[in-house]
Structures are given as structure tokens and as C-alpha cells.
Amino acid sequence: MTQWPFMDVAVTLPMPHSFVYAVPDYLSDTCRPGMRVLVPFGKRRVTGYILKGRKDSGDYTAKKILDVLDDHPLFPENEIPFFRWVADYYMHPLGETIKTALPTGLERRDVAHVRTTEQGRMALDTPGLSPVESRILTLADTRQGISRKQLFNTMDSPSLRSLLKKMQDSGWLSVTAVLKKEAASARLEKFISPGEKPPDPAKKLSLKRQQILSIVAEKKEISLTALRSQVPTAPRLVKLLAQDGRVTITQRRVCRDPFGDPVEPDIPPELTSEQANAVNTVLNHLDQGFVPYLLAGVTGSGKTEIYLRLAADAVARGKSALVLVPEIALISQTERRFRARFGEQIAVIHSMLSQGERLDQWHNIATGKVSIVIGARSAIFAPFDNIGIIIVDEEHDGSYKQENGLRYNARDLAVVRARMCDCPVVLGSATPSVQIAHNVRTGRFQQLDLHHRVNDRPLPQITLVDLKKYNDAPPMDRIITPELAKAIRTCLEAGNQALIFLNRRGFASFPACSACHQPLQCRHCDITMTLHLSAHVYKCHLCGFCLPESTACPSCGKKAVKNFGFGTEKIETLLKTMFPDARLARMDQDSTARKGSALALLKSIRNRTVDLIVGTQMLAKGHDFPAITLVGVICADLSMNLPDFRAGERTFQLLAQVAGRAGRGDVPGTVIMQTYNPDHFTIEAARRQDVTAFYNREIPFRKALKYPPFTRMILVKLSGPEKEAVEQAALQAAAILLQLKDATPEMAQTVDILGPIEAPIPRISSRFRWQLLIKSPSFHQISVLVQALQNHPDITRRRTISLGIDVDPYSLM
Numbered sequence: 001m002t003q004w005p006f007m008d009v010a011v012t013l014p015m016p017h018s019f020v021y022a023v024p025d026y027l028s029d030t031c032r033p034g035m036r037v038l039v040p041f042g043k044r045r046v047t048g049y050i051l052k053g054r055k056d057s058g059d060y061t062a063k064k065i066l067d068v069l070d071d072h073p074l075f076p077e078n079e080i081p082f083f084r085w086v087a088d089y090y091m092h093p094l095g096e097t098i099k100t101a102l103p104t105g106l107e108r109r110d111v112a113h114v115r116t117t118e119q120g121r122m123a124l125d126t127p128g129l130s131p132v133e134s135r136i137l138t139l140a141d142t143r144q145g146i147s148r149k150q151l152f153n154t155m156d157s158p159s160l161r162s163l164l165k166k167m168q169d170s171g172w173l174s175v176t177a178v179l180k181k182e183a184a185s186a187r188l189e190k191f192i193s194p195g196e197k198p199p200d201p202a203k204k205l206s207l208k209r210q211q212i213l214s215i216v217a218e219k220k221e222i223s224l225t226a227l228r229s230q231v232p233t234a235p236r237l238v239k240l241l242a243q244d245g246r247v248t249i250t251q252r253r254v255c256r257d258p259f260g261d262p263v264e265p266d267i268p269p270e271l272t273s274e275q276a277n278a279v280n281t282v283l284n285h286l287d288q289g290f291v292p293y294l295l296a297g298v299t300g301s302g303k304t305e306i307y308l309r310l311a312a313d314a315v316a317r318g319k320s321a322l323v324l325v326p327e328i329a330l331i332s333q334t335e336r337r338f339r340a341r342f343g344e345q346i347a348v349i350h351s352m353l354s355q356g357e358r359l360d361q362w363h364n365i366a367t368g369k370v371s372i373v374i375g376a377r378s379a380i381f382a383p384f385d386n387i388g389i390i391i392v393d394e395e396h397d398g399s400y401k402q403e404n405g406l407r408y409n410a411r412d413l414a415v416v417r418a419r420m421c422d423c424p425v426v427l428g429s430a431t432p433s434v435q436i437a438h439n440v441r442t443g444r445f446q447q448l449d450l451h452h453r454v455n456d457r458p459l460p461q462i463t464l465v466d467l468k469k470y471n472d473a474p475p476m477d478r479i480i481t482p483e484l485a486k487a488i489r490t491c492l493e494a495g496n497q498a499l500i501f502l503n504r505r506g507f508a509s510f511p512a513c514s515a516c517h518q519p520l521q522c523r524h525c526d527i528t529m530t531l532h533l534s535a536h537v538y539k540c541h542l543c544g545f546c547l548p549e550s551t552a553c554p555s556c557g558k559k560a561v562k563n564f565g566f567g568t569e570k571i572e573t574l575l576k577t578m579f580p581d582a583r584l585a586r587m588d589q590d591s592t593a594r595k596g597s598a599l600a601l602l603k604s605i606r607n608r609t610v611d612l613i614v615g616t617q618m619l620a621k622g623h624d625f626p627a628i629t630l631v632g633v634i635c636a637d638l639s640m641n642l643p644d645f646r647a648g649e650r651t652f653q654l655l656a657q658v659a660g661r662a663g664r665g666d667v668p669g670t671v672i673m674q675t676y677n678p679d680h681f682t683i684e685a686a687r688r689q690d691v692t693a694f695y696n697r698e699i700p701f702r703k704a705l706k707y708p709p710f711t712r713m714i715l716v717k718l719s720g721p722e723k724e725a726v727e728q729a730a731l732q733a734a735a736i737l738l739q740l741k742d743a744t745p746e747m748a749q750t751v752d753i754l755g756p757i758e759a760p761i762p763r764i765s766s767r768f769r770w771q772l773l774i775k776s777p778s779f780h781q782i783s784v785l786v787q788a789l790q791n792h793p794d795i796t797r798r799r800t801i802s803l804g805i806d807v808d809p810y811s812l813m
């Protein structure tokens, strides 16, 4: 291994470039690309990632690396070009891009701590002190003080920054740097094995010690945890035994096991002819390296079996397979199927794992212990150095898009990474996105088709129920119509399961005051709150702010809040009264918030210990529960009228997907879809489960209005705590962009700048929001424009305004 005197390091700060650091002698054996280092930056110490070795430092006097934080690289060297691509494309700093890619909790850095001085303590007793000042002095009066960030989070005062400066100048507060340690670390476990020394017969041992020695002799090696479960005092006793040389204690890294119940190995079924065709097409073109495929297969056509075969082939070729799954709820199903086939070769990456578990899974990938990864969007960064295939299940799903920080789309990155690894990528869906379907039509993707369900099971029969005819009916009949109630009864009587779908959680979604008619709004966001009956609170679904169930109307002060609108919790209550004998479960974000509860719910559906399930989109896609024969859609129109050009596409996908949960076993499925718009083409296409019909209507509309896939877009989001300042910044950003655009005749013609407008949700978490949408058929053009904006001094100098760049935005809200 070459020992380089200098290293290129990407620091975890908003810096576009990497920096050169010198390797001190005592670290020269240990520094390798892909490892974290602690480096000085300005007056602080921050975490950085080694990118590559260098012979010299150029014209630059390099500072020294302070410490190496890993003993094995966290990512392979050949992944670095991918990170660079991601950083450039999404206009995000390289170091922060890598930080987003890695498991969370791996950062060490100096944080500014504010501490009350002796003088400050004395000032606390003086009379002229403002309440804010005395609060700050009290909070900061601890040994380490309080971190600046924590102080800003606790104190909701707009002039905090200048106040702190003033207090510091008066000598009341001191600011120091405190090194923050990683939140996630390797788990080390002690193992006990027989010692070198022969037992000394002269020395009498207690019974407990004898017991320990015989266990260790029998097992050859046992973890201290396992030993302690047999002999509770083992930790103290083995220390003594080790001093006598009777046992040896070694410490090793162990993997925390995130897997739930054990899974029985499965026997691969014989492929249907459509499945075999799809698999063979991919395998026959392996010599072409990168080939992007759309696997368009109706619901229940057996796409997962194709993924299993393709992954098996990659592993057989000595390569690895990367499998992305959208919802964490769905990961468990896919993970089970993969583990049944591949056993221990699997790692999983998703947000239900603890930080430590995620770190262990990552380590298993980086050290080559596993060859298949199944995960949610962040798994696209898995540190494999030899990828043989990338698979994206439910490619149309919005959860592949990260909506803050590095706003990447893992589905799109799957294609980019496959191109860099020169391997095939398979995007699967029963309801492909307009974007990818368009890529097929323009010849950039190859389509693999599955037109039939496995075993020639029929697709479910879908009946629309026009909700308009129940406008004057009793409230109950407007929510669960007699048609739906009857279908549920029939389904339950036959001993089958029914899934009732509503994509809105909570009990009442529109609380409003009956005295002043104002809706109950969140204090920090411009949206209406939702009543959660079991938690006895009104909750804001954006920031989490709660008001008690007994709240008075914040506008007029009267105790007259009435609960209009409904969500899953209300449906659950209604069904309970209508079908008191049915075993009922509800699956939504609220009922699955606790670790393990989602898995327990899915298990109860699988084991048929529930009959009726109320669920949100969490249950709508991908799940394979053969006993579900009825799907009821409470309101098909919910997402249709959102101010977003993809509202129709999303509604179609959601409805066709949820319908696809019915009839996956031996009994054919039925779907009752309640809607106010039975004639709308989106609803009609969903009823016929006709993807092509939907696209043929949607594509001309996208083309006429110059929306993707015919243009590329970047959404520029500005937000800040002061309304006027955000508006001013947005107007200025627009002026800068217009000027840049008009300076180039070509851009003047093809680039469209829409806005600035106030965002559809004008305020979230007390931050005001404005936005600008930039469109052009050429991505290069809009990218150049936005980069210039990002670096424009008039924008960067505005310290209270944050500028968010959303490349290929998914949500325009």
C-alpha cells in the first residue's frame, strides 16, 4: 500500500470543494480513502472523509489530520465518483452528501457551547435584567454550558443572536468549543475461552467459579452476555479467573441483530412463462453491461420472484445485488422472502433500525460479509464495490424522494449508479411513473411485461359508488355507503379479510369553531390540525404541535370547536359499531409509531388473526396477503385536487395499487371504490386498471403545459422566520434569475421562470416560505442558472434566509 503524505478530504461543512490535509507520521499506516478523519477547520475540529492520497499539497499549506476515526473504510474508493456525481447534480456540498449517504450518528465535531461566567452569575442578581437574559444565564450555568444550537431551539426569540453577542461582550457569557462524539458506535462484546494455565488443585474454587469453568470448557468460547444469563455474577468472577490465567477474555466487534422471527428456507417455484421471459431477457443481455429496464407487471404478477432470480444470478457471478423497496412496512415482506432464499447473505438498511444496528449492517456490507442489500432509499448508497444488479421495486413511489437536505431521488440514482457500475438496473411497478414509461417510449429503457397474475388469477372486479347520491343521507351512510357495508358483510361471512383504505389519518380532519367559523389552525404552520381521539389531542401533521382535546378556539376563545372531516381513526370507530364481532386493526403512521408495532400488525394480517383492516397508503402497495378478498376505498378523490401537476398520476397509482391488494389468493377479489367523480378519467382508468389509457390522456397534458417528462425542473425554496424578509429575498432571487436568463438569447427563449409565489403551505414550523419554479427542456441551462443564484452575494449575505434547491422536485407544496 502506498503511503501518501497528503490526503484530499471532504469536510462535513457547506463547502463545495475538498481540502488537502497532511498525514502525520503516527497515522501514516492507517489513513485510507473511505475513512473518517478528525481535521481542524478554521477554529473548529470537524469530521472529514478521505477521498484520495496525494504526493503534494499544491500551493496550499496543509494542516495536519488530527485523528483517524475508522479502522476500516466506510465506503469503497470506487463509490467516490458516484458521491461526486450526486453532489454536483443536486448542488449539494460533497462532504454533506457523503454524510447523508452514511449511517447517521457518525459525526464528530466541535460544537459551540455558551457558558455563564462568574460575572454573569453575579449579574443574575441585578434588578435591571430582562426575563430573556436571566433565562439564558440560568440555562448556560452548568459545567459544560449549553450548546448554541440547543439554546436557539429552546428560546424562541428573534433577536437571540444579537442578544448573545451583547451578553458575551459584557463578559457574562463565554463561548468554547466542545468536541461532540459520535452517537453511533460499534458494539464490542467480551468473549470468554479457557485459559492457558492448568487448573491448580491446591486452590479451592467456589461453586460458581467451578460452574463458569465447566461451561467455558464445554463451549470452548462463550460471550459474556450468554454466560451471565446462566451465572449472574459472571462479569465479576471471570475477571478474577482471568487474573489467575484460568480463562482468557477477548473483546470483539459484534453485530446487533435487527432481524425479527426466523424464516423458513423456501423452495423456488417454477417460473411462469412471462416471468421466465423477463429473467432471460435480462440475463441474455448481461454482456451489454448497463441496460435499464422497466418491469411493468400487473399487481400480483410475481415481480418479487424475478428480483430473487436476478439477485441469485448476480451472487453466482461473484457480485452483489442492491434491492430498493419504498415503504419500511414493505421492507419486512421483501426481506422475509429474500432471507427465505438467501439466508445470512442479506443486510437491511432502513429507518426502523436503531443507529447502532444500521452501523452494523453498513459494516457488514463494507467488509464484504453480505452480498445482498435490501433497503429504503438510503440503501442506494450501500458501500458495495462490485455491484452486479440494482433493483427498484415500486419505482413510481414518492418515498424514493428525500424531501430535505440532500433532496435526492433514489430511483433516479439507481439508474446513475448502475451506469457507473456498468450493470443492469430493473425498475418494477404495476403502475409505472409517467417519467419511466416515457423513457420506454423514447427508447431509453427496455420494457419487460407481465400481463397476468400468477396462476392466471383474475384481476379484481372494481365497482364505483357515486358518493353524490348520498349527499342527504345520514352521516354514517355518507362515509361507509350501504354498498360498501354489504360487501364487507359478505366478505366477513365467507371468512375472508377486508382492507378498508383511506389515505388520511386521525379522527377528525377538519376541526372548526362553531361560533366564529375559523378552522383550528396550527400555531406554527398554515394548516388545519387533526383530532386524534385516542391521544386526546389535536395534532399538526407538519410540525407535531398539539393542543388538548378540550381546547378553546384560539381565534375567539369560545369552547365551541366542532369536529368535521374524518380519518382512519374515525373509520375504525364506525366499523367497530357496524361489525362488533369482527377482529379489527388499524395500520397508519400513528398505530405504527412504536418500534416493532408495524411488524406485529403485518404479522396479524398474515396469520389471519384480524378480519378487518383499516389502513393508509402504508398498506396500499406491494403487500401480498392472499386472504384479502375485498378492498374498500372510502374516498377515491382525496389527492386529486392538490395544486400539483402530478396529482392525477398519484391518484391513479394509489387507487390501482390498493385495488391490487384484493384477490391475490384462490378467491377472486372485489373492490368498492367510493368517489364524487366517477366520470373523471383518472378514476375511470383506475377502475379498469388501465395504465396505458391513463398515460395516453396524461402525456398530451404534460406536453402542452411543458411539464416533465418534457421539461426539467428545479424548485428554489426560500424560507425564514420573518415574512417580509422572505418575500424580499424571493423577489430578489427572481430578479437575479431573470437577469441571468435574459443575458443569453438561447436561455431567454427556452427557460421559464414561474413565480416567485408564496408556497401552497405558506408557513411550516414558524418559517415563512416562498418559491420559484424553473423549467427548461435543457437541464444544463437550469442547473447553470441555479448555481449562479446559489453563489450570488446578494443571496448568500442574507443570513436568516435558507435557500433550498430541489432538483427534479416531486412535491410542489
Ligand SMILES: Nc1ncnc2c1ncn2[C@@H]1O[C@H](COP(=O)(O)OP(=O)(O)OP(=O)(O)O)[C@@H](O)[C@H]1O
Binding pocket: 269, 270, 271, 272, 275, 297, 298, 299, 300, 301, 302, 303, 304, 305, 429, 430, 454, 621, 622, 623, 624, 660
Ligand atoms: N412462479 C410462481 N409460481 C407460484 N407462485 C408464485 C410465482 N411467482 C410468484 N408467486 C407468488 O405470487 C404472489 C404475488 O407475487 P408478488 O408479491 O411478487 O407480486 P407483485 O408482482 O410484486 O405484485 P405487486 O405489484 O402487487 O406488488 C406471491 O405470493 C408469490 O409468492
Ligand SMILES: [Zn+2]
Binding pocket: 522, 523, 524, 525, 540, 541, 542, 543, 544, 545, 765
Ligand atoms: Zn404545525
